Amino acid sequence: MFVRIVKMGFHPEKIPEFLSNFEENKEKIRGFEGCAFLELYRDKHNTEQFFTYSYWKDEQSLENYRxxxxxxxxxxxxxxxxxxxxxxxxxxxxxxxD
Incomplete structure (x- = not known):
């Protein structure tokens, strides 16, 4: 299993725009061929920091998505x-x- 973790920091006033874009596209990303899992996290202390955590069939699947x-x-x-x-x-x- 190939896992991709991405850390992103946003301007506070831009966070609603990011969350809206993620909400609009999360099912498409998760449904992309080779994607087996997708989650979004927000740091408890630095609320401008977000992380995506995704599982891919293999590295080529992620490259195809990218x-x-x-x-x-x-x-x-x-x-x-x-x-x-x-x-x-x-x-x-x-x-x-588990």
Missing amino acids: NSALFKSVWAKTKILFNTKPEAWSVDKLVSL
Whole structure:
């Protein structure tokens, strides 16, 4: 399982716009071929910080998404709202306990 974690910081007044864009596109992202899981988190102390956490079939599936019209549309609306440079990690899930 290939996991992608993205940390994003937003200008406070832009957060509603980000959340609206995410709400509008979350089902499309989750439904993209190769995406098995999608969650959005907000930092409890720094409420301008958000994280997406997604599972992908493999690295190529994520690359296909990142090269898609859907990603380009979502990202174009998102990146103009940042108050800091986003960070991303690609990791392999080793253990999961239920």
